[in-house]
Amino acid sequence: MCTSLTLKTADGNHLLARTMDFAFQLGTDVMLYPRQYSWKSEADGKQHKTQYAFIGMGRNLGNILFADGVNEKGLSCATLYFPGYAEYGEMTQEGSSHIAPHEFVTWVLSSCASLEEVKEKIASLTIVKKKLDLLGIVLPLHWILSDRTGRSLTIEPTADGIQVHDNKPGVMTNSPDFPWHVTNLRHYIGVRPKQLENKVMGGMTLSAFGQGSGTSGLPGDYTPPSRFVRAVFLKEHLEPAASETEGVSSAFHILANMNIPKGAVITDDGEIDYTQYTSVMCNDTGNYYFHHYDNRQIHKVCLFHEDLDRAEPKVFSAKAEESIQELN
Secondary structure, eight states, X not given: OOOEEEEEOTTSOEEEEEEEEESSOOOOEEEEEOTTOEEEOTTTOOEEEOXXXXXXXXXXXXXXXXXXXXXXXXXXXXXXXXXXXXXXXXXXXXXXXEEXXXXXXXXXXXXXXXXXXXXXXXXXXXXXXXXXXTTXXXXXXXXXXXXXXXXXXXXXXXXXXXXXXXXXXXXXXXXXXXXXXXXXXXXXXXXXXXXXXXXXXXXXXXXXXXXXXXXXXXXXXXXXXXXXXXXXHHHHTOOOOOSHHHHHHHHHHHHHTTOOOTTSOBOTTSOBOEEEEEEEEETTTOEEEEEETTXXXXXXXXXXXXXXXXXXXXXXXXXXXXXXSBOO
């Protein structure tokens, strides 16, 4: 489970925001991945040299596993779960780059500068069925990407190959696949922020109980289809944000409607699925904002305040009891 969305501010900043909902404690930190730092694919063992520095939420497992991030060229990406639908390739395609599903964020942010470049390079990419040792499973994943144009892509590995969708709503959740979610929006075209009018029934004039009557029918549960509809509705009717700061605030407010408190969702294995963190990335300024479940104070790390040519990745650790605005 996870929810992600894009926003554009009046002063021309472009944001990608997401919740990270998971039952397993991920133990992630914000990390800087510098230029020219090599990483080895777990799929074929080949070395990849980083062209572009990026910052994002990750965990060092030998290779650093990133769940999301934004790079120095303004390309951002977030990983979301895609169970029952994700299908991966085999190591048989000549001339392809081979990566594990959990390496996609590292691959795309370290090697691509724009959505157009992603479309070009993904044609020669094979995402291989490879387990993540930490969890002992092959992660079923798909991805949302954005850049400084404000456009968005959804990338989904399926039985028919890697599908690249132009994401016009700028929203993504989990299964089913992205085209299904877009079609499902038609069920909710009558939902609106304005009040319902009085109606005469049975000789009586009936009025709404209170404010918000126009949103009657807007789904409020935590399933992926409902979160998708809710995120699209809130984004569509959001008061325009004038600046990056306002846009970040708006993104956190929208995603607060998708946050899962501990105990509200229990998996088939009896595990608690909850929102471990929420993050917002600005493609234009390189700022990465986030807060954890146990500390709602928003922290900020700026990619461009760091040495992008440093020899090793850098970890920005924010503990639950800390209340600081910017990490160094």
